[in-house]
Amino acid sequence: MKDFNGLVVPTFDDVLAAHERIAPYIHRTPVLTSSYLNALTGAELFFKCENFQKAGAFKVRGACNAVFGLSEEMAARGVATHSSGNHALSLSYAAGQRGIPCHVVMPRTAPQAKKDAVRGYGGVITECEPSTSSREAVFAEVQAWTGAEFVHPYNDLRVIAGQATCSRELLEQVEGLDAVVAPIGGGGMISGTCLTLSTLAPEMKIYAAEPLNADDAARSFRAGHIIADDAPETVADGLKVPLKELTWHFVSKNVADVLTASEDQIVEAMKLIWKRMKLVMEPSSAVPLACILANRDRFRGQRVGVIVTGGNVDLDSLPWMK
Amino acid sequence: MKDFNGLVVPTFDDVLAAHERIAPYIHRTPVLTSSYLNALTGAELFFKCENFQKAGAFKVRGACNAVFGLSEEMAARGVATHSSGNHALSLSYAAGQRGIPCHVVMPRTAPQAKKDAVRGYGGVITECEPSTSSREAVFAEVQAWTGAEFVHPYNDLRVIAGQATCSRELLEQVEGLDAVVAPIGGGGMISGTCLTLSTLAPEMKIYAAEPLNADDAARSFRAGHIIADDAPETVADGLKVPLKELTWHFVSKNVADVLTASEDQIVEAMKLIWKRMKLVMEPSSAVPLACILANRDRFRGQRVGVIVTGGNVDLDSLPWMK
Numbered sequence: 330m331k332d333f334n335g336l337v338v339p340t341f342d343d344v345l346a347a348h349e350r351i352a353p354y355i356h357r358t359p360v361l362t363s364s365y366l367n368a369l370t371g372a373e374l375f376f377k378c379e380n381f382q383k384a385g386a387f388k389v390r391g392a393c394n395a396v397f398g399l400s401e402e403m404a405a406r407g408v409a410t411h412s413s414g415n416h417a418l419s420l421s422y423a424a425g426q427r428g429i430p431c432h433v434v435m436p437r438t439a440p441q442a443k444k445d446a447v448r449g450y451g452g453v454i455t456e457c458e459p460s461t462s463s464r465e466a467v468f469a470e471v472q473a474w475t476g477a478e479f480v481h482p483y484n485d486l487r488v489i490a491g492q493a494t495c496s497r498e499l500l501e502q503v504e505g506l507d508a509v510v511a512p513i514g515g516g517g518m519i520s521g522t523c524l525t526l527s528t529l530a531p532e533m534k535i536y537a538a539e540p541l542n543a544d545d546a547a548r549s550f551r552a553g554h555i556i557a558d559d560a561p562e563t564v565a566d567g568l569k570v571p572l573k574e575l576t577w578h579f580v581s582k583n584v585a586d587v588l589t590a591s592e593d594q595i596v597e598a599m600k601l602i603w604k605r606m607k608l609v610m611e612p613s614s615a616v617p618l619a620c621i622l623a624n625r626d627r628f629r630g631q632r633v634g635v636i637v638t639g640g641n642v643d644l645d646s647l648p649w650m651k
Numbered sequence: 652m653k654d655f656n657g658l659v660v661p662t663f664d665d666v667l668a669a670h671e672r673i674a675p676y677i678h679r680t681p682v683l684t685s686s687y688l689n690a691l692t693g694a695e696l697f698f699k700c701e702n703f704q705k706a707g708a709f710k711v712r713g714a715c716n717a718v719f720g721l722s723e724e725m726a727a728r729g730v731a732t733h734s735s736g737n738h739a740l741s742l743s744y745a746a747g748q749r750g751i752p753c754h755v756v757m758p759r760t761a762p763q764a765k766k767d768a769v770r771g772y773g774g775v776i777t778e779c780e781p782s783t784s785s786r787e788a789v790f791a792e793v794q795a796w797t798g799a800e801f802v803h804p805y806n807d808l809r810v811i812a813g814q815a816t817c818s819r820e821l822l823e824q825v826e827g828l829d830a831v832v833a834p835i836g837g838g839g840m841i842s843g844t845c846l847t848l849s850t851l852a853p854e855m856k857i858y859a860a861e862p863l864n865a866d867d868a869a870r871s872f873r874a875g876h877i878i879a880d881d882a883p884e885t886v887a888d889g890l891k892v893p894l895k896e897l898t899w900h901f902v903s904k905n906v907a908d909v910l911t912a913s914e915d916q917i918v919e920a921m922k923l924i925w926k927r928m929k930l931v932m933e934p935s936s937a938v939p940l941a942c943i944l945a946n947r948d949r950f951r952g953q954r955v956g957v958i959v960t961g962g963n964v965d966l967d968s969l970p971w972m973k
Contacts, residue, residue, distance in 0.1 A: 359681065361703070380929045381683070600966060607702045607962035609929040640929035644922060650972065 330486065338578055341528040343490040344497060344521075351393040351491060354426050358382055358495075360502045365605045370621055371629040375503045376602075379495060380610040380640025384422040384450060386415035387495050387518055387638050388482070394491030395480040396423035404429050409477035411457075411468050413439040413447075414567055415639050416482035421452030432477050434468045442643060483517030484573035492521030499634050500529055508628065510617040511636035513537035513546045513587065514568035516576030518638060523583035534585040538620040540565045540595060546572055546580065547587040564592055564648045567613035567639065590619035596648045598622060602637075612648055614638045652808065660900055663850040665812040666819060666843075673715040673813060676748050680704055680817075682824045687927045692943055693951040697825045698924075701817060702932040702962025706744040706772060708737035709817050709840055709960050710804070716813030717802045718745040726751050731799035733779075733790050735761040735769075736889055737961050738804035743774030754799050756790045764965060805839030806895035814843030821956050822851055830950065832939040833958035835859035835868045835909065836890035838898025840960060845905035856907040860942040862887045862917060868894055869909040872902065886914055886970045889935035889961065912941035918970045920944060924959075934970055936960045 331340050358378045367373055379387035396408055407430030410420050417433045424431035433452045435444065436459035444454055457467035472479060481488065495518070496509060509526065513519045519537045526533050539546050543561035549572055557571035572580060580587075590598070599615035602608055614637045621628050621635070653662050680700045689695055701709035718730055729752030732742050739755045746753035755774045757766065758781035766776055779789035794801060803810065817840070818831060831848065835841045841859045848855050861868050865883035871894055879893035894902060902909075912920070921937035924930055936959045943950050943957070 385929065603931050603966055607700075607707065607931040609925050609931055644925055644969075645971065647966075647969075649967065 333578060336574060336578060337486065338575060339486040339490040339493070339524060341524060343486065344493040344525055347394040347490040348494040348497060350397050351390055351494065354383065354393045354397070354423065355390055356382055357498055360499065361606060361608070363606050366601065366618070371625055372621065373632045374621070374635050375499070375506070375633065376606065376635045376637050377495060377499045378608065378637050380608060380614065380637050382639070384415070384418045385639055385641040386419060387492060387636070388415045388419035389422055390494050391485070391488030391491030391517060392416065392419035392423040392480065393426070395485065395487040396420070396427050396429070398487055399478060403478055406476040406478065407431060408480050409434070409468070409472055409475065410480050410482065411435070411464055412482055413443050415641055417447050417452060418450055418641065420480055421447050421450035425451035430475070430477065432471050432475055434464060434471055436464070446641070482570070483515035483520070484575045486575060488517055489520045489524060489575060492517050493524040494521070495636065496522045496525040496634070497529070500525070503632070503634060505632055506530070506533055506634050507631040508534040508536060509634040509636070510536040510538050510621060512565070512568055512613050512616045512638055513539050513580070514613070515570040516546065516572050516580055518636060519584065520576045520579035522636070523579040527583050535583055536620070537580065537584050537587040538617040539587055539589050540568055540616060541589040541591050543569050544589050547589050549577065550580065550584065550587040553581070565595055565613040565616055567611060568616065588620035588624055590616055590623050594619040594623055600649055608637065608640070609642065610637050610640045611642045655900060658896060658900060659808065660897060661808040661812040661815070661846060663846060665808065666815040666847055669716040669812040670816040670819060672719050673712055673816065676705065676715045676719070676745065677712055678704055679820055682821065683928060683930070685928050688923065688940070693947055694943065695954045696943070696957050697821070697828070697955065698928065698957045698959050699817060699821045700930065700959050702930060702936065702959050704961070706737070706740045707961055707963040708741060709814060709958070710737045710741040711744055712816050713807070713810030713813030713839060714738065714741035714745040714802065715748070717807065717809040718742070718749050718751070720809055721800060725800055728798040728800065729753060730802050731756070731790070731794055731797065732802050732804065733757070733786055734804055735765050737963055739769050739774060740772055740963065742802055743769050743772035747773035752797070752799065754793050754797055756786060756793060758786070768963070804892070805837035805842070806897045808897060810839055811842045811846060811897060814840050815846040816843070817958065818844045818847040818956070819851070822847070825954070825956060827954055828852070828855055828956045829953040830856040830858060831956040831958070832858040832860050832943060834887070834890055834935050834938045834960055835861050835902070836935070837892040838868065838894045838902055840958060841906065842898045842901035844958070845901040849905050857905055858942070859902065859906050859909040860939040861909055861911050862890055862938060863911040863913050865891050866911050868902065869911050871899065872906065872909045875903070887917055887935040887938055889933060890938065910942035910946055912938055912945050916941040916945055922971055930959065930962070931964065932959050932962045933964045936962070
């Protein structure tokens with residue numbers, strides 16, 4: 330950990346410690362390639378397949394690092410979060426592996442499938458009304474009652490150090506990359522990527538890929554300060570959340586550019602990956618390929634790592650069916 | 652090659668030659684596992700992912716063996732087949748790799764997506780009317796006109812020797828398997844599996860997995876002779892074709908049993924694999940898991956290889972959407 334004018338950020342030593350701590354509970358996911366997509370983009374793409382990760386997403390890396398880093402005493406009281414997405418699944422999985430409780434506050438209106446998935450991984454759901462005030466009030470109650478440790482989905486140095494293990498594996502698996510492209514929502518994965526690459530491969534370019542419909546990171550990047558969107562709507566539902574101070578630290582320091590893609594481009598890229606690579610992955614995970622296709626000149630002839638962040642998608646409601 | 656009362660069948664030496672011949676043109680596909688599906692079945696399942704294979708299916712193994720085994724003189728005249736499925740794609744891919752023509756006779760009523768896919772791999776389509784007589788007449792014309800070599804989708808010893816390389820890889824990738832389960836349509840993959848395992852692991856059980864709606868192989872197996880179905884209807888559209896004398900030779904000699912699964916069981920198994928393993932694969936490829944789930948007692952506690960035969964599915968028309 331390092332102090333930046335009062336902001337405590339994780340260092341690469343934290344990444345090494347995280348990787349050792351979480352190794353028994355995560356997959357070292359494979360890197361896949363597609364000659365079709367290489368021909369289409371004019372680049373050499375290396376897809377790091379976190380859709381094959383435990384609980385179906387990279388977020389299990391950060392969640393495991395947070396859960397397995399707790400003292401026995403803190404662990405006994407469990408962990409808590411508010412999320413209805415991959416962080417809730419991942420934290421439930423991690424807590425289950427350690428045998429401690431995981432409390433998840435979720436709006437009562439969340440889809441039954443998401444509730445079932447969290448319960449399937451052992452999470453205990455407390456429902457709130459679908460409003461920020463209710464969520465905060467219910468979460469405060471749950472925390473007061475259980476004493477559980479709050480693990481934020483991304484603005485948490487334990488979480489960022491965990492996510493950083495993904496690009497460390499990628500560098501071991503593929504030589505001579507020129508760039509890495511990863512989706513950006515709250516910025517946990519991008520921050521972890523920055524943390525690892527700024528130490529191991531500072532010449533490698535890091536691009537954040539964002540839906541145009543939720544382009545708060547792109548606008549923040551250009552403005553030089555955090556801009557939060559008001560309830561953005563995008564098919565890439567994992568990428569709606571805003572940057573926070575920890576992730577902004579990395580984005581503002583280490584990211585080469587924030588690229589954007591339209592909803593149509595995202596869905597088309599998703600379908601291309603499903604069709605050509607035979608991978609089930611989320612709309613959010615297709616944003617990097619969509620941005621590469623929309624910026625071919627920038628990537629032509631380069632070796633590019635692409636983070637496929639997760640595979641938890643509702644098979645009964647695929648975006649091209651709508 | 653070996654002569655069985657006038658029937659010339661491939662031997663394991665043909666498999667070794669095939670493997671060397673096709674290695675530059677195929678993927679050595681990965682074997683994936685799922686702790687969820689292991690818990691669900693009570694067995695240890697090892698999925699050989701031929702959905703990641705070139706042209707999206709195992710059939711490229713046999714097609715490449717046929718194409719690259721041709722003399723220069725024969726190769727110059729090209730290859731030909733009648734199929735609208737994975738064999739047509741695979742033969743087009745293989746011919747393209749050798750730089751020779753591939754003629755595919757297809758009903759003019761075949762879906763545009765299938766025609767586009769064959770053309771995308773370089774196949775030249777000649778359309779026929781959607782009847783057996785038209786197909787045979789047009790195919791005879793094409794062959795007479797081009798002199799192209801006919802490569803049957805499965806009743807061809809070059810093709811069977813090629814498909815046999817799949818289970819050879821599986822044995823190198825996974826130790827101590829008790830059984831292998833593969834889908835059965837015409838029987839090319841199962842015959843190749845029999846050819847390899849009867850030499851390398853004769854104690855290992857081979858199960859053929861078939862849709863109940865197209866259970867001609869199961870009925871043939873019990874009757875002791877080939878029974879062909881009349882136009883069966885199943886979601887597993889790659890498995891509608893009947894056994895022929897070469898594949899019957901292997902099925903009757905080496906298969907432990909032919910198991911069947913209902914349409915609902917196949918679609919459920921397909922969805923399970925998509926959801927839990929994040930693999931895009933065809934309905935036909937889900938039949939083995941469906942049969943294992945329907946026969947849990949038989950597989951409990953065993954280490955079981957499962958051939959995921961292909962991933963070419965119409966994303967706009969998934970079976971659970973119908």
